[in-house]
Amino acid sequence: MNKINGKWRQLLHLEPPRGWLNDPNGLCWFKGNYHVFFQYAPDDINGGVKKSWGHYQSPDFINWEFTGTVLAPDIPEDRSGAYSGSAIIANGVMQLFYTGNVKEVGDYDYITSGRGANVIRVSSKDGRSFSEKRVLLRNSDYPEYCSCHVRDPKLWEENGKYYMILGARTLDSEGCVLIYQSDDLDKWRFVKKLSVPDFGYMWECPDMFDVGGKRLLSVSPQGLEHTETANQNLFSSGYFPMDGDKLGDFEEWDHGFDFYAPQTFCAPDGRRILIGWLGMCGDAYTNPTAQLGWQHCLTIPRELTVSKDGAVLQNPFSELSRLRSAPVAVSDGECKIVHLPFELCGKVNGSFEITLDNALALTYDGKTFRLKFTSDSVGYGRTVRNCKIEKCGDIRIIADTSSLEIYLDGGRKVLSTRFYPENKSVNLCSHGIFLKGWRLKGMEVNILGE
DSSP states (O other): OOTTOOTTOOSSSOOOSSEEEEEEEEEEEETTEEEEEEEEETTOTTOOSOOEEEEEEESSSSEEEEEEEEEOOOSGGGTTEEEEEEEEEETTEEEEEEEEEEEOSSSOOSSSSSEEEEEEEEEESSSSSOOOOEEEEOGGGSOTTEEEEEEEEEEEEETTEEEEEEEEEETTOOEEEEEEEESSSSSOEEEEEEEOTTSOSEEEEEEEEEETTEEEEEEEEESOOOOSSSSOSSBOOEEEEEETTEEOOOEESOOSSSOEEEEEEEOTTSOEEEEEEEOOSSSSSOOGGGGGTEEOEEOOOEEEEEOTTSOEEEEEOGGGGGGEEEEEEEOTTOEEEEESSEEEEEEOSSOEEEEETTTEEEEEOSSEEEEEESOHHHHTTOOEEEEEOSOOOEEEEEEOSSEEEEEEGGGTEEEEEEOOOSSSEEEEEEESOOEEEEEEOOOEEEEOOO
16 A cells, blocks of 8 residues: 555555544645645654644545645744644635644633634645745634634635635633635635534534535534434534524534544535544544554545435545455355455345454444444444434445444445454454445555655
């Protein structure tokens, strides 16, 4: 796959060559390449130091090049970290907007005082080298009801105007988003706030976009109530369908253990692509790759579409089919050694169970799909995640060497998790379902800039 192969190194998912990775940033298509930036701490596997931006680029989602750290905190307004943001292409130039994080030294709570959240703009003609930084918004430019937590600018152009959405926490600990408007990407005017009563204390990583005739507001809210089938992780990620400024019922993007901070963009052929962090904040479970010098990865690109009945669907990027090689089949009642990575599909006619290495069970009882680790030897603290789904016509599994992405009923529900088998092959058993698919060859990744 690349120059950094080793135990648990993945063949389908983008990882840091070393250190820590989290939120995807600046997703875009520019000058013949897909650009995927991400939060990066190359010298700290726990991500506790100042965050920078790492960068991958690819012409086709298959052949990737890592160009290193391309955006680092180096001015007073981002001295505590170059936090998350986005890209917009304007007049043939890539424009990046991000949050410059500042933590003052002193006796502060860093919620109502002691933290600066600055919107900073840089431009690039090649996606690798960047202009001088320009500070556009500071704490004093946000509404007076905001706390010091305002971050993660996402931009788009609409009807000849530029719009920017920011995630925020109010002084009353209400999660919300702030929307700004501009004619020139430099001078910004506050337009409105969007929120839902009693729905978390902070909304991170906002995104607003159209797909299949629907407008969605995507956010990663913190502080939601946890249940056995909803908001099961420490923090959640999902979307609200929009009717004007009215927000509909929240729907989670992913019901697995490892998913947060997704961002979307448009491919040159018009597809709406979503990429998320295949990771999670907190310490409820761990990743053994930290002992080997790196931690976390991004999801594979997902195509967003809308079904005939209005459901938002997520499915693996179409180019994945180019990586298929030897066919794989696991009959009902059969156990078979399957080499990683692989893709398996199956039609669902009722309840079923799929197990991997007698350590991870995927079960469906006609009402609830369950992802359950039966051995901590591969889960590393992960236990069980449940997903309500009354009708499930099929399942699609993308298994890498240390992660799973599971798509149910044509992509109506998705569950993602890391898992860490000791070998590059797993014993896969099928009960109540016939599975067929392919072994996958893996992407080509060239590591530069480190």
